[in-house]
Amino acid sequence: MTLVVGGNPIEDVGTRHLANLLRNLRHEAVIALHSALNLITSNKFKKARKVFEHALNLDPSNSEILVEYGQFLEYHHNDLINAEHYYTRALVKQPTNLRALELKKRTLPLVEEIDQKYFYFIDNILKEFYRIPDTNPYLRRAKRNAYYLHIYHSNGIEGNTLNLRETQYIIETHLAIGGKSLIEQQEVLGLDLALQYVNCTLVNRLGLITLEDILEIHRRVLGFVNPIEAGQLRKQQVYVGSFIPPIYNDLPEYLDDFLKWLNSLDDTRDLHAIELATIAHYKFVYIHPFIDGNGRTGRLLMNLILMKFGYPPVIIKKSERFIYYSHLKQANDGDIRPLIRFIAKCTERTLTELIQQSQTTKITRQDLRLNDDYDNGRNFIEERVIIIE
Amino acid sequence: MTLVVGGNPIEDVGTRHLANLLRNLRHEAVIALHSALNLITSNKFKKARKVFEHALNLDPSNSEILVEYGQFLEYHHNDLINAEHYYTRALVKQPTNLRALELKKRTLPLVEEIDQKYFYFIDNILKEFYRIPDTNPYLRRAKRNAYYLHIYHSNGIEGNTLNLRETQYIIETHLAIGGKSLIEQQEVLGLDLALQYVNCTLVNRLGLITLEDILEIHRRVLGFVNPIEAGQLRKQQVYVGSFIPPIYNDLPEYLDDFLKWLNSLDDTRDLHAIELATIAHYKFVYIHPFIDGNGRTGRLLMNLILMKFGYPPVIIKKSERFIYYSHLKQANDGDIRPLIRFIAKCTERTLTELIQQSQTTKITRQDLRLNDDYDNGRNFIEERVIIIE
Numbered sequence: 001m002t003l004v005v006g007g008n009p010i011e012d013v014g015t016r017h018l019a020n021l022l023r024n025l026r027h028e029a030v031i032a033l034h035s036a037l038n039l040i041t042s043n044k045f046k047k048a049r050k051v052f053e054h055a056l057n058l059d060p061s062n063s064e065i066l067v068e069y070g071q072f073l074e075y076h077h078n079d080l081i082n083a084e085h086y087y088t089r090a091l092v093k094q095p096t097n098l099r100a101l102e103l104k105k106r107t108l109p110l111v112e113e114i115d116q117k118y119f120y121f122i123d124n125i126l127k128e129f130y131r132i133p134d135t136n137p138y139l140r141r142a143k144r145n146a147y148y149l150h151i152y153h154s155n156g157i158e159g160n161t162l163n164l165r166e167t168q169y170i171i172e173t174h175l176a177i178g179g180k181s182l183i184e185q186q187e188v189l190g191l192d193l194a195l196q197y198v199n200c201t202l203v204n205r206l207g208l209i210t211l212e213d214i215l216e217i218h219r220r221v222l223g224f225v226n227p228i229e230a231g232q233l234r235k236q237q238v239y240v241g242s243f244i245p246p247i248y249n250d251l252p253e254y255l256d257d258f259l260k261w262l263n264s265l266d267d268t269r270d271l272h273a274i275e276l277a278t279i280a281h282y283k284f285v286y287i288h289p290f291i292d293g294n295g296r297t298g299r300l301l302m303n304l305i306l307m308k309f310g311y312p313p314v315i316i317k318k319s320e321r322f323i324y325y326s327h328l329k330q331a332n333d334g335d336i337r338p339l340i341r342f343i344a345k346c347t348e349r350t351l352t353e354l355i356q357q358s359q360t361t362k363i364t365r366q367d368l369r370l371n372d373d374y375d376n377g378r379n380f381i382e383e384r385v386i387i388i389e
Numbered sequence: 390m391t392l393v394v395g396g397n398p399i400e401d402v403g404t405r406h407l408a409n410l411l412r413n414l415r416h417e418a419v420i421a422l423h424s425a426l427n428l429i430t431s432n433k434f435k436k437a438r439k440v441f442e443h444a445l446n447l448d449p450s451n452s453e454i455l456v457e458y459g460q461f462l463e464y465h466h467n468d469l470i471n472a473e474h475y476y477t478r479a480l481v482k483q484p485t486n487l488r489a490l491e492l493k494k495r496t497l498p499l500v501e502e503i504d505q506k507y508f509y510f511i512d513n514i515l516k517e518f519y520r521i522p523d524t525n526p527y528l529r530r531a532k533r534n535a536y537y538l539h540i541y542h543s544n545g546i547e548g549n550t551l552n553l554r555e556t557q558y559i560i561e562t563h564l565a566i567g568g569k570s571l572i573e574q575q576e577v578l579g580l581d582l583a584l585q586y587v588n589c590t591l592v593n594r595l596g597l598i599t600l601e602d603i604l605e606i607h608r609r610v611l612g613f614v615n616p617i618e619a620g621q622l623r624k625q626q627v628y629v630g631s632f633i634p635p636i637y638n639d640l641p642e643y644l645d646d647f648l649k650w651l652n653s654l655d656d657t658r659d660l661h662a663i664e665l666a667t668i669a670h671y672k673f674v675y676i677h678p679f680i681d682g683n684g685r686t687g688r689l690l691m692n693l694i695l696m697k698f699g700y701p702p703v704i705i706k707k708s709e710r711f712i713y714y715s716h717l718k719q720a721n722d723g724d725i726r727p728l729i730r731f732i733a734k735c736t737e738r739t740l741t742e743l744i745q746q747s748q749t750t751k752i753t754r755q756d757l758r759l760n761d762d763y764d765n766g767r768n769f770i771e772e773r774v775i776i777i778e
Contacts, residue, residue, distance in 0.1 A: 228608065
């Protein structure tokens with residue numbers, strides 16, 4: 001079945017129907033764009049925004065809409081970062097779009113300045129974090145909690161239904177929770193073992209990050225669930241929603257390029273640690289080297305890099321998984337900076353929480369709720385005040 | 390600390406004390422031997438047997454006692470097989486013992502004839518077994534039960550406390566049993582995966598048994614419990630009670646020799662399948678190639694060989710584990726035939742049970758109890774009548 005739109009032969013009724021549908025959607029998107037522009041001239045900005053978003057839903061690849069929406073965000077919402085993101089997306093779709101080129105040329109340096117200032121802001125929080133002595137018992141407790149939270153959230157993002165309390169129970173007792181699937185409980189043991197490996201073996205080791213390191217992380221992540229595939233590159237094609245990762249024959253070459261980039265000072269010298277860690281994470285899940293466990297391994301790799309640069313491991317919350325996915329998709333569509341900013345925000349939050357928890361002598365429910373993950377608030381709160389080393 | 394008995398320097402008080410203790414034990418053993426011989430002349434055979442066994446407990450390496458006990462068993466209990474076993478043990482301890490040499494020379498051919506007759510007897514049961522059509526639903530049910538039983542007993546021998554019902558529940562549902570250790574439940578998943586691999590991949594494959602096959606079996610047996618060591622030769626010394634397996638540096642050479650022997654028609658042509666399978670099992674657990682899971686892998690290897698020769702996989706029951714261990718120890722002490730006879734008995738029992746269960750239209754509790762493993766009778770009985778494919 002060949003789908004060619006615009007006068008070329010269309011092979012069957014189903015295809016013709018689909019082509020008509022697409023044409024209609026695109027046409028409707030253009031009408032919506034004009035409607036949005038009219039709303040702006042009538043100063044109806046709130047409604048205009050909704051109509052813009054409707055237009056982009058109808059046709060996400062129309063560079064005209066992307067540019068107009070970017071300008072709208074820049075001038076009427078003062079949102080330079082998102083404006084520049086839409087100019088970039090317009091250029092990905094139509095690299096010769098002169099208006100988009102000009103707009104991007106003007107906004108890019110400003111956005112870069114904002115991003116760098118944010119990194120500088122985070123680095124100051126990091127300095128504050130390092131002023132807390134290692135012997136602070138609240139800091140130790142907070143770090144321990146963060147350990148369980150990483151496992152809970154990283155598994156939760158992949159669909160594991162165990163809550164934080166259950167996750168911690170399994171790690172501490174190695175006893176089973178009746179009626180729950182064994183696989184979910186083995187996933188907890190896997191991340192526990194992999195995190196220990198990252199924390200105790202890899203972080204403090206000098207030298208480059210190797211393929212062997214990545215395979216060893218994965219062997220632990222997936223080993224308890226799938227002893228056959230754990231620590232092995234996949235030997236078949238996988239599909240991640242609409243995204244199709246590289247074919248398995250090419251994996252060694254992709255990974256070789258990836259590790260050369262990751263370990264090369266020339267390529268990565270100018271990147272902030274958060275940028276490097278995020279890009280590495282993205283490149284890794286793009287390659288998707290394994291049959292399963294790529295997300296968890298990729299998040300561990302990201303944290304390994306952050307920790308090697310002196311940052312605490314960051315937690316992406318289960319409740320944020322759809323935002324996280326959408327940023328991964330935006331990276332696929334040509335702009336990785338939304339993902340970098342998202343990880344930066346996670347880093348800021350992780351640092352702030354660790355500092356707050358180290359200063360608190362008595363943690364009240366009210367305080368805790370501020371940092372809560374509403375996906376599973378009850379357990380989060382209770383666990384955090386229960387554990388004292 | 391050097392321990393040298395018999396006039397040579399003894400280094401400290403503790404050592405001297407130990408040497409005295411050993412000397413006293415040996416002396417007491419000789420007194421017990423004379424006492425046993427006196428009891429025989431007084432026709433007190435039952436008491437004589439007890440005193441012989443006491444003497445052997447005091448000094449298991451006294452070839453005089455071994456020879457006398459062997460003769461006692463031969464003449465007063467008509468037990469040629471065990472008599473010859475004790476002559477053999479005497480020769481292992483003292484290869485130049487002329488009486489033992491003469492006694493063994495006379496009894497060995499007779500014992501070999503008995504053993505061969507037993508194999509012939511089992512092979513006739515095997516023929517009877519093959520007359521049952523594959524379509525017999527009771528046979529299929531019995532085979533399925535045997536599958537769960539293998540996993541239950543093979544794990545149970547290694548100390549797993551899950552009962553047959555729990556074992557089957559885990560295999561069928563992959564749900565966890567609350568409050569029980571996760572590791573024990575993962576051991577069930579491991580043997581399940583390994584058995585499937587043996588049944589579906591290895592049994593019907595032509596060609597030699599390779600090191601890769603053994604590693605792949607082990608990867609499945611231990612993978613769910615220890616993803617790091619699964620499928621890997623051990624990298625450290627292990628100790629099995631008082632037995633010290635080969636040092637890990639020598640494992641590749643030992644395994645190479647083992648596989649050459651196993652796959653060589655010249656060396657194994659004259660062995661009965663049960664002999665070959667048992668010797669392979671013994672050689673394998675002697676080498677002890679893995680940090681853990683050697684027993685389970687060794688039993689799977691034994692069953693793989695039996696199945697390649699058309700035998701059903703045999704089950705060594707959890708309740709028989711101490712007999713099984715003692716036969717393994719006897720093999721270490723130089724006589725593997727008690728272990729071979731034990732496996733032959735397990736084969737006979739497995740065949741007889743499969744035949745009985747295939748003929749039974751209605752299985753009563755009374756019938757079932759005959760085949761029961763009293764270690765866990767209740768579950769055994771109930772499970773066997775529950776499952777129908």
